[in-house]
Amino acid sequence: MNSTIQPLDPIAFSLGPIQVHWYGLIIGCGLALALFLAIREGDKRGLPKDTFADLMLWAIPIAILSARIYYVIFEWGYYSEHPGQIIQIWNGGIAIHGALIGSVLTTYVFAKKRGISFWKIADIAAPSIILGQAIGRWGNFMNQEAHGGEVTRTFLENLQLPEFIINQMYINGAYYHPTFLYESVWNIVGFILLILLRRVNLRRGELFLSYVIWYSVGRFFIEGLRTDSLMLGGLRMAQMISIALILGAVLILFYRRKKNLAEDRYLDKNNQALTH
Template sequence: MGNLLSLALNPIAFNLGPIEVHWYGIIIASGVILAVYLAVREGDKRGIKADDIYDMILWALPAALICARLYYVIFQWSYYKDNLGEIVKIWDGGIAIYGSLIGAMIVVILFCRHRFIPVWLMLDVAAPTVILAQSIGRWGNFMNQEAFGQTTTLSFLQGLHLPQPIISQMYISGAYRQPTFLYESLWSLLGFLVLITLRHNPHFFKRGEVFLTYVMWYSFGRFFVEGMRTDSLMLAGVRVSQILSVILFVSAIILIIYRRRDTTNPWYLDGNDLKVD
């Protein structure tokens, strides 16, 4: 057992003088950079200027990080009220994806209205890249040994044919844990592949439906993964993310049905009909 414990990965990638650079931040930043690159490529095809996407990210990214942290801190206030200095330590983990999505959504809506860009189209362009970034970002949780599940056995993990470094990293607090970070990462990666495969099929997605399909896909998988985790944010004894997942899943279905009734709603592939040169 001692050999396995010694294989736990160091969450610190390197030091820049007194500054510790965490793998958590590197991995999340990598996911964001890839997401922006892919969004710019797709946006160009749909009539959205690259500069508009870059400008939007400059506002959306800070808002997403702040809201992700606030979301987490609010539901962990019993701890942070006595440790106010730790609120800013996002490099140690403790950011909530749903919080980041709420913050980013607000910025996207305001930004698109200001720049005369169809909001739903921008969300459609971004959605597949966001779920890919989420898939990558979960490996930051892996490096921090967080977002794990209930106790399990070594034989179970070996039965999943996981690489030894993953198995070793799942030995946490004296027991092997379900790699829920991996389940969600793979589910999100599959969602990315489904969305980019389907969105270029003619007359498949109306505007807004790529994004709403993303919401359905992610919330469906998150509901079940969340039920396996041991670090869930709770509200009145119920897992907050499960409540929100149900609300988002049902709301997305209703919105798709409602918007399909509007025959003037363009197809996703029609691009930006409000393009201003």
């Protein structure tokens, strides 16, 4: 029966010689929804209406570029022999941590130039970011990548997964952990948690730092199941970075409180301070 299982077509549609891949289409949809939610929330929190639209003009291309550069650096042994594939991001191979580094740095510079608190922008964007990540993981699903180690079909059936997911996890004669799904579900739960935390009226910066901690905890454990991790020596880069992000976020949170740098709160009216 397994020999009859056919993977889903990674090509969504073609426009003449141009093939539109599900991978890019799904990531694009995730970005569009994230931007829509951020713009709507930013309007509620008193940001100028064009803030996130203008930010994304810079942040999206820089995030994609930095995500690809990050991935290529840690897979240089392969890409040094296949340089023509470096630009082929539609086949997969972009690293979320690379995207986060690029987008955070871009946002910091943008906020400074606009005279808006970086932490305010980051707090507003946090739920949108993690939701976009949850959606984007389904691009990995279509490419049959970002999966874990080998499992049995019975294992997948016991997870009560729909047939199309089980079949897509049948790759080269074996079934694999759907780690893309584990992370997507973890991120959806994180999105809900962040929406609830907005009502708690956390101090400025703490919603974004909560996102960093939540995502990093999940990524650390899920990464341990994956078979395609980017490695530095014998260590998984994503796990190392996750630990660093958790520790860094916790330290920043306590430092900002100790130094009274986070007195403004998320739901404060007219909360547009230029500092902190």
